[in-house]
Amino acid sequence: MATAFEPYDMGGIKLANRIAMAPMTRSRAHGPGLSPTELNATYYAQRAGAGLIITEGVQPSVTGQGYTFTPGLHSDEQVAGWRTVTDAVHAEGSVIFAQLMHAGRIGHPSILPGDLTPVGPSAVKPAGQIFTHEGLQDLETPRELTEDEILATIADFAAAARNAVEAGFDGVEIHGANGYLVQQFLAANANRRTDRWGGDVAGRIRFAVEVAKATAAAIGPNRVGIRISPANPYNDIVEENTAELYEALLAELAPLGLAYLHVVEGPDAELTRRLREQWPTTFVLNPRTHPEPTGPESLALIEDGSADIVSYGALFLANPDLPARLAAGGPFNTPDMSKAFGGDHSGYTDYPTLAG
Template sequence: MTGNALFEPYTLGALTLSNRIVMAPLTRNRAGAGFVPGDIAAKYYSQRATAGLIISEGAQISQQGQGYQDTPGIYTQAQIDGWRKVTDAVHSKGGHIFLQLWHVGRVSHVDLQPNGQAPVAPSAIKPETKVFVNNSFADVSEPRALEFDEIPGIVADFRRAAANAIAAGFDGVEVHGANGYLLEQFAKDGSNTRTDAYGGSVEHRARMILEVTAAVAAEVGAERTGVRISPVNGVTSTDPQAQFNYIAEKLGQMGIAYLHVVESATGGSQEVVPFSYADLRAKFGNTYIANNGYDVERAVSRLTQGAADLFSFGRPFIANPDLVERLKTAVPLAEVNPATIYGGGAEGYTDYPSIAAVSCA
C-alpha cells in the first residue's frame, strides 16, 4: 500500500496536503465556558495532524446556530483566541486545518437559544430527532419560520464567522450544508415549504446555500472555501439529483476549493436511493472529497477510477490519532468507546494511543 496515490501529496488551492486522507468533522461536545475550545482541543487536533487535511468539528456561527451543549463557537473574541491555540498546535506538527461553519437551524432546543426563543428554520416543521442538552438527550423544540428580512443577517453571520476563522489561524473554512442542518433545510422540500424567493423551485431552494457560500468566499477567498453536502442523507427530498446537481454546478462556477459529499446515509446503507455521484462530481468540476464508510481498498478503487480526489474518515480518527499510518501499514484499527464520544474530558478524547505508544508499552 505504501506506493499508492492515497498517501501521496495533493494540491488544494495554495496548500500542499501530505496525503489524500481528510479528517472529517466530528462533534465531541468538549468546549469550555463561553463555548471556547480549550487546551485539550489543541492536543486532540494536533495528535491527528498527519491527516492531509483536518476539518474541525462544527463551530456555531452564533448562539442561534447552536443545537447541542458544549459545542464551540466562532463568534466571540474568546472563541477566536481558543481556536488560535488549536491551529497553532496543528501547524506546529505540519498539518493543515479548516474550520466548519455551522448553523443547526431547527435542530435545537429552547434551552440553547438566546432568551429561550424558538429555533429558526425555513419553515415551521419540527423534525423527529433529538439533541443533547442539559446532560441528556431531548426532543428538539418547535421551530419558527424565518422572516424574509431575517435571512441576510444569517448570511452576514456566516461571513463574519469565516473572517473570525481566518483570524484564528485556520487555513480555510467549510460551509456546513449537510446532515439536516439549516442550509440543507433550505435546499430540500421535506423541510422547506416557503413560497418566497427561498422556496419552491430548485433554484429558489438553492439560494440560501449559494448566497452563504458566495459571501464566505468573498470574505476569505474561494480557494479557502469548501462546502459539505449530503444529497440523500438528513432531510428527505423529492428531487435530490436535480437539486444537488444544480447546487454543485453553481458552486463550481464560484471556484471554491472543494465539495465534500456525504455519500448515501451516514453509518448506513450505501444504496439509500438512486443517486449519481459521478454526475455531481462532473457538475462541480473541482476537488471532490468523498465521505461515508470508506476503507483503504474502497478509497483506492474510487481514486483509480477518478471518482474522487480526497477521502474523509470520521469515526476511525476518534480512536486512531495516527490513522494515516495505520491505514498505510495495514495495522488494525483501535475501536471507539461509544460512551466517551460526546462530552467529558481526556478519556476517549486525547488518551487513545498511537502505534508507537503501543509498541513501547
C-alpha cells in the first residue's frame, strides 16, 4: 500500500513524497515587468517540503493577465526573476512546475497596458466583479478571439512553456480550471461559437487539446500537466453534460502521455472515480472537502488508490512545513485570508513552522 510520505516517480521526475502544493494566486509579483523577486523565492523555498510545488497562475502573454501584480513568463526579465525561485526550490530538494494561466474574460481593461481588453471565446459578459488598481469593478464584456488569435494564443502557451524550462522549472501545468480561458472554451455559457472552436463537445474541447499538444511538443509531454475542475461554477461557468464533456476531453488528452492530470473535485465523486480510471499517467487530486480545507484525512486517498498525489491549497498558505505537520497530525496554523492577495511579507513568508 502506498503512503503519502514515500518517494514517487512521476514519469521520470522523482518526487520526495506524494504531497503537492496546489497553485494559488498571491499577487506579489513586484519585480520589473511583473517578475518575481527574492520575496517570492523565499515563499516557495519555505514550502519545498512538498514533493511537487505548482506555482500561482502565470500569464503566458500580456493579454493573459487577469489580476493585479500576477507574474508572467513571456519576457526576459520574468524568466530571470523565476530563475531565482526555481534555484531556491531546487536547493531545498523539491520539484516545481509553473502553472500557465490565461485569465480570458476574467480581468479588466484597467489592469492591461494600452488599449488591450480581456478576451474570450465569445463576447459574453461574466457576472461578478474583480479587484483592480482602482478597487472593485464590474467584469466587462470580453472581445471575441478571432481564429488567428486563437492560434496565436495556443502558440503563447507553448512559448511560455519554453520560457519556463529556460527559467529552471521542471515542467508546467496548463490551467484548464476555475473559469479561466481554457475552461471558458469548455463551457457552453461562455463559448457560443459556431465554428470549429465551439458548438458541440468536440468543438468545445478543441482549444484545451490543442494547447496541450502544442505545449507538449514544445517541452516534452513528461513535463506537462493539466488541471481541470468539472462542474465548477466559479467565475460564472455553466457546463452542459459535464461527464460527457470531460470524458471526451480525457479521451483526446490521454494518448499524449502528459505528466499528470490534476482534478479539482466537484460534487460528483463518481465522475472523479471514472476520470481516475480513464487517465493513464499520474492522477493528482484536490479533493472536495468544502467548507473545510483539505486536511490529514485526505492522505487516505493515496492509500486506497483514489489518487497518486494529493494537492493542498489553503493549508499551504499558513503552514510552510505542511508535509511535516501532516505527518505529525498537526497542529495547523490558520491562514489569514485578509493578507492572501497582494502586500508584502506579512501573511506570506512570516507563518511559523513547527520547529520555529
